[in-house]
Amino acid sequence: MSELQDHPVPDGEEGDEFALPQKLFDEILDAIETADAPRIDAILEPLHAADIADLLEQLDFRDRRSLLGLWTGMDGEVLSELDDNLREEVINELPADQLAEAVRELESDDVVDLVEDLESAQQDAVLRALDAPGRIAVEKALAYPEYSAGRLMQVEIVRMPEDWNVGQAIDFMRGEENLPDQFYHVVLVDVRLKPRGYVTLGRVLSHPREMPLKDLAEESFRTFHVEDKQGDVAYAFNQYHLISAPVVDDEERLVGVITIDDAMEVLDEEAEEDILRLAGVGIESEISDSTWGTVKQRLPWLAVNLLTAIIASVVISLFDETIAAVVALAILMPIVASMGGNAGTQSLTVAVRAIATRDLTGSNVWRVLRREMIVGLFNGVVFAAVMAAVGIVWFGSPALGGVIAAAMVINLVVAGLAGMGIPVLLDKLGVDPALASGTFVTTVTDVVGFFAFLGLAAMVLL
Amino acid sequence: MSELQDHPVPDGEEGDEFALPQKLFDEILDAIETADAPRIDAILEPLHAADIADLLEQLDFRDRRSLLGLWTGMDGEVLSELDDNLREEVINELPADQLAEAVRELESDDVVDLVEDLESAQQDAVLRALDAPGRIAVEKALAYPEYSAGRLMQVEIVRMPEDWNVGQAIDFMRGEENLPDQFYHVVLVDVRLKPRGYVTLGRVLSHPREMPLKDLAEESFRTFHVEDKQGDVAYAFNQYHLISAPVVDDEERLVGVITIDDAMEVLDEEAEEDILRLAGVGIESEISDSTWGTVKQRLPWLAVNLLTAIIASVVISLFDETIAAVVALAILMPIVASMGGNAGTQSLTVAVRAIATRDLTGSNVWRVLRREMIVGLFNGVVFAAVMAAVGIVWFGSPALGGVIAAAMVINLVVAGLAGMGIPVLLDKLGVDPALASGTFVTTVTDVVGFFAFLGLAAMVLL
Numbered sequence: 001m002s003e004l005q006d007h008p009v010p011d012g013e014e015g016d017e018f019a020l021p022q023k024l025f026d027e028i029l030d031a032i033e034t035a036d037a038p039r040i041d042a043i044l045e046p047l048h049a050a051d052i053a054d055l056l057e058q059l060d061f062r063d064r065r066s067l068l069g070l071w072t073g074m075d076g077e078v079l080s081e082l083d084d085n086l087r088e089e090v091i092n093e094l095p096a097d098q099l100a101e102a103v104r105e106l107e108s109d110d111v112v113d114l115v116e117d118l119e120s121a122q123q124d125a126v127l128r129a130l131d132a133p134g135r136i137a138v139e140k141a142l143a144y145p146e147y148s149a150g151r152l153m154q155v156e157i158v159r160m161p162e163d164w165n166v167g168q169a170i171d172f173m174r175g176e177e178n179l180p181d182q183f184y185h186v187v188l189v190d191v192r193l194k195p196r197g198y199v200t201l202g203r204v205l206s207h208p209r210e211m212p213l214k215d216l217a218e219e220s221f222r223t224f225h226v227e228d229k230q231g232d233v234a235y236a237f238n239q240y241h242l243i244s245a246p247v248v249d250d251e252e253r254l255v256g257v258i259t260i261d262d263a264m265e266v267l268d269e270e271a272e273e274d275i276l277r278l279a280g281v282g283i284e285s286e287i288s289d290s291t292w293g294t295v296k297q298r299l300p301w302l303a304v305n306l307l308t309a310i311i312a313s314v315v316i317s318l319f320d321e322t323i324a325a326v327v328a329l330a331i332l333m334p335i336v337a338s339m340g341g342n343a344g345t346q347s348l349t350v351a352v353r354a355i356a357t358r359d360l361t362g363s364n365v366w367r368v369l370r371r372e373m374i375v376g377l378f379n380g381v382v383f384a385a386v387m388a389a390v391g392i393v394w395f396g397s398p399a400l401g402g403v404i405a406a407a408m409v410i411n412l413v414v415a416g417l418a419g420m421g422i423p424v425l426l427d428k429l430g431v432d433p434a435l436a437s438g439t440f441v442t443t444v445t446d447v448v449g450f451f452a453f454l455g456l457a458a459m460v461l462l
Numbered sequence: 463m464s465e466l467q468d469h470p471v472p473d474g475e476e477g478d479e480f481a482l483p484q485k486l487f488d489e490i491l492d493a494i495e496t497a498d499a500p501r502i503d504a505i506l507e508p509l510h511a512a513d514i515a516d517l518l519e520q521l522d523f524r525d526r527r528s529l530l531g532l533w534t535g536m537d538g539e540v541l542s543e544l545d546d547n548l549r550e551e552v553i554n555e556l557p558a559d560q561l562a563e564a565v566r567e568l569e570s571d572d573v574v575d576l577v578e579d580l581e582s583a584q585q586d587a588v589l590r591a592l593d594a595p596g597r598i599a600v601e602k603a604l605a606y607p608e609y610s611a612g613r614l615m616q617v618e619i620v621r622m623p624e625d626w627n628v629g630q631a632i633d634f635m636r637g638e639e640n641l642p643d644q645f646y647h648v649v650l651v652d653v654r655l656k657p658r659g660y661v662t663l664g665r666v667l668s669h670p671r672e673m674p675l676k677d678l679a680e681e682s683f684r685t686f687h688v689e690d691k692q693g694d695v696a697y698a699f700n701q702y703h704l705i706s707a708p709v710v711d712d713e714e715r716l717v718g719v720i721t722i723d724d725a726m727e728v729l730d731e732e733a734e735e736d737i738l739r740l741a742g743v744g745i746e747s748e749i750s751d752s753t754w755g756t757v758k759q760r761l762p763w764l765a766v767n768l769l770t771a772i773i774a775s776v777v778i779s780l781f782d783e784t785i786a787a788v789v790a791l792a793i794l795m796p797i798v799a800s801m802g803g804n805a806g807t808q809s810l811t812v813a814v815r816a817i818a819t820r821d822l823t824g825s826n827v828w829r830v831l832r833r834e835m836i837v838g839l840f841n842g843v844v845f846a847a848v849m850a851a852v853g854i855v856w857f858g859s860p861a862l863g864g865v866i867a868a869a870m871v872i873n874l875v876v877a878g879l880a881g882m883g884i885p886v887l888l889d890k891l892g893v894d895p896a897l898a899s900g901t902f903v904t905t906v907t908d909v910v911g912f913f914a915f916l917g918l919a920a921m922v923l924l
Contacts, residue, residue, distance in 0.1 A: 017694075018694045018698060018820060019820040019823055020820070020823065020825075022823070022824050022825060025824075025825040048682070048701075048702055050702055050703075051701075054820065054821065057821060058823060058825050058826040059826075060826075060829055158664075169667075170667055173667045173668040174667075174668055174669065174670060176668065179664060179668050180664075182662065182664065182705065183664050184646055184663075184705075200644065201664060201666075201667060202620075202641060202644065202645050202646075204667065205632055205635045205666065205667065206635040206636055207636065208636060220510070232479075232480045235480055236480060237726075238727070238730060239510075239512045239513075240510055241512075243644065243646075260705075260723065261703050261705065263726075264700060264725075264726045264729065265700070267726065267730060268700060268729060268733065271733035271734070271737070272733070274737060275736060275737050275740065275811060276811060276812075276815075278740070279807050279808055279811035279812075280807065281811055281812060285812050286821075287812060287821045287830060288821070289833075290833075291833050291836050291837055291840075294837045295837050295841065298805070298837065298841065299841055299844065301804070301808070302801060302805060302808075302841055302845065303845075305800060305801060306797070306801060306845055306848065306849075309797040309800040309801065310797065310852065312796055312797075313793050313794060313796060313797055316793045316796070320790075320792075320793065323789050323792045327782045327785050327786045327792075329792075330778065330782075330785045330789075330792035331779045333792075333796075334771060334775060334778070334796060334799065334908070335768070335771040335772065335774075335775055338771040338908075339764060339767060339768060339771065342764060342767045343760070343764060345741050345742065346741055346742055346743045346760050346763070348741075349737060349740075349743055350738075350741075350747050350749060353734065353738075354749035358480060358481040358482070358516065359516065359519060359520070359750070361481055361482065361520060362484050362487075363482075363484060363520050363521075364521075364749070368749060371752075371753050371756060374753050375756045378753075379761055379764055382761065383765075383768055386768065387768075390772065446800075
């Protein structure tokens with residue numbers, strides 16, 4: 001039996017007991033430098049595959065390469081845990097026989113997860129390494145659309161006729177050689193393999209042998225279709241606190257099972273992607289990306305931003321004579337734009353999340369829009385008062401104070417409306433609101449901010 | 463047995479099968495208007511508690527109040543699923559006896575989750591509604607620090623002596639009246655109640671009665687301490703694909719169990735909070751917040767932003783004479799600041815997430831900083847070339863083009879360094895990097911952007 005292990009990794013000197021300790025890195029770097037293969041094996045052997053993957057990700061390219069040359073313990077689980085960019089690098093460096101051995105020990109859904117993002121040459125190499133039944137299972141899964149329930153499910157299922165009792169279930173499981181590593185329910189099916197309910201193992205275990213399974217079935221159960229989107233599946237797991245759920249094909253026959261750990265991973269990925277998209281970073285960004293990989297993730301978004309910044313500058317250029325007459329306008333105008341941009345980002349972030357969690361729908365969108373407008377008005381008035389005071393104290397001009405105050409109110413109301421309205425509109429049009437809203441919203445608040453402030457100034461001050 | 467239900471909720475007219483259908487809202491609003499209590503019961507009865515909570519959140523205040531007056535089915539699960547702000551509202555409106563009945567049916571960890579954010583008067587009302595053992599369990603959990611494993615765990619545990627075999631385990635579970643609703647492992651303990659390993663139910667079920675449980679224990683298992691932070695627990699569940707894990711006290715005695723569904727909820731909340739913090743929105747923001755609640759979540763952050771915007775304006779004011787001489791500077795300067803702000807936000811978002819997932823540590827921080835600098839340099843040169851061209855074409859001034867190009871390179875390099883360095887520094891200082899980085903980084907990129915652009919212009923163009 002395993003020893004009691006109080007902490008996932010040995011304590012480092014510093015505070016975070018859940019991060020890999022610095023000492024581990026020092027030791028592994030030392031072992032790499034002295035090309036001490038047995039010591040590397042000894043250091044990595046007790047670590048969880050996920051920690052080994054993290055360690056590989058945190059080494060630099062050269063050290064990682066040396067380590068992979070020395071270490072013989074690479075297995076399928078470590079490959080599964082690696083960031084996509086590194087996985088390709090590692091698979092390229094791994095001898096074919098070692099790759100084959102590593103992949104063969106994985107379950108079919110893990111192999112699918114492993115190969116789906118690989119280039120086709122690498123994908124072929126991995127598939128060739130599998131035995132025929134394994135290869136067929138993986139190829140079948142890859143035939144489902146990307147990000148579908150079919151790709152996420154495992155095909156290893158524990159299913160039973162719906163008229164069995166507890167004793168039959170236990171006898172069946174004791175006799176079965178090929179049970180999945182982890183399972184939490186048995187699925188009851190009818191003669192046409194249509195799922196009819198499921199029973200948790202806890203209930204099977206805590207009832208007498210004569211008890212019919214159907215009497216132990218969960219009150220409600222949900223099935224997914226193979227082509228349901230993974231994001232929707234993860235949402236349903238989180239919303240309804242599911243532990244596992246059957247997946248059916250077009251004929252409503254049971255073809256697989258999705259478990260909560262897979263759903264948890266998808267949920268985590270989706271939130272991560274929302275964060276990265278909102279910040280204008282490619283969703284595949286990883287801290288382990290190469291310099292060139294990082295450039296590729298970021299440059300396109302900066303290019304879009306440049307375009308919108310130029311649009312804002314064109315608006316400013318319409319008022320070049322006004323600015324030449326009153327330079328204070330150039331000094332104050334970024335404040336109006338910045339406040340609008342920030343207020344807009346606040347609204348759009350709340351909107352994007354509420355859309356993702358199905359909390360912003362046709363039934364409350366108008367009420368929420370009205371609320372955003374009132375909030376913008378209120379905040380606008382507060383900061384208008386502050387800026388009016390700043391304008392008067394700093395530049396001694398009540399007129400300038402009045403202009404910036406008015407522009408502030410206008411821009412914060414517009415920010416609220418645009419921040420909430422644009423994501424909703426994009427969602428209706430089938431565009432991911434996290435992806436594009438930020439650019440649109442800040443363009444709106446920049447343009448409106450500069451136009452309102454400089455336009456009013458041109459009317460009032462000149 | 464339950465019927466097959468292909469979709470979590472009945473299909474609406476539109477695309478999203480996982481959102482509550484509009485028809486449901488139309489029906490419920492109609493029933494509220496006609497004060498048709500039986501129809502409300504009939505509509506809500508088949509819905510999952512989480513869906514009823516969503517529906518309540520999406521109604522406006524008056525409709526919700528009418529519905530709560532008419533509907534008699536409110537139970538503990540619906541209360542558990544409600545947003546915090548609404549939960550307080552609903553608990554205030556609920557008659558004491560109905561509240562008592564609703565709470566009594568919940569497990570202790572759900573009651574803890576329900577009451578921990580309530581005001582103390584409401585908390586007392588809920589606690590009074592519990593029977594003595596339930597109240598003691600909840601009060602004990604509330605004695606642990608907020609956001610600790612002790613608050614998250616359930617105290618209902620299935621534990622056995624480490625020397626039992628499969629048959630003894632099954633007989634014990636069949637005889638036990640008070641098993642938890644959901645459990646996935648049995649925990650093996652020694653005579654001092656110290657956890658020694660755990661066995662999945664699937665393994666118990668698939669082995670003969672004589673098999674010692676010890677031989678079926680998972681290879682590695684992790685325990686948490688009652689005072690471990692929930693975020694760390696969720697991280698470990700996700701990192702190591704845990705399904706459930708024992709929680710121990712200072713004497714290493716087993717006191718509870720945390721299951722993956724609780725960890726999934728925490729993980730979801732943590733990601734949500736990061737998103738909201740990065741956007742400068744209070745972490746308790748909900749789409750169902752009242753207008754005043756929304757103002758309170760957003761105004762403080764806008765006030766901080768106003769301060770930083772004023773700092774940037776002070777920098778601009780240092781160059782008022784330069785701007786008066788060359789108005790084109792006022793037109794172009796927001797571009798430099800905006801590009802810097804965006805590049806900084808990209809870096810800081812990647813940094814904040816990498817810190818949260820323990821992927822950015824002492825072992826790779828210098829390498830990542832160097833990468834950010836090179837990426838900033840590369841992107842800076844690309845956009846410098848574009849802006850030089852714009853400067854020349856738009857304003858016919860190669861000197862102006864040169865100035866904006868140089869400022870762009872400087873600001874994007876600084877953005878990369880500040881975007882990655884500031885979150886790391888804040889984390890070292892024990893400040894949540896998601897909370898404060900954004901303000902610092904954009905202040906840096908604004909100040910550097912304006913200073914570099916206008917300062918160079920003052921030197922070159924005047």
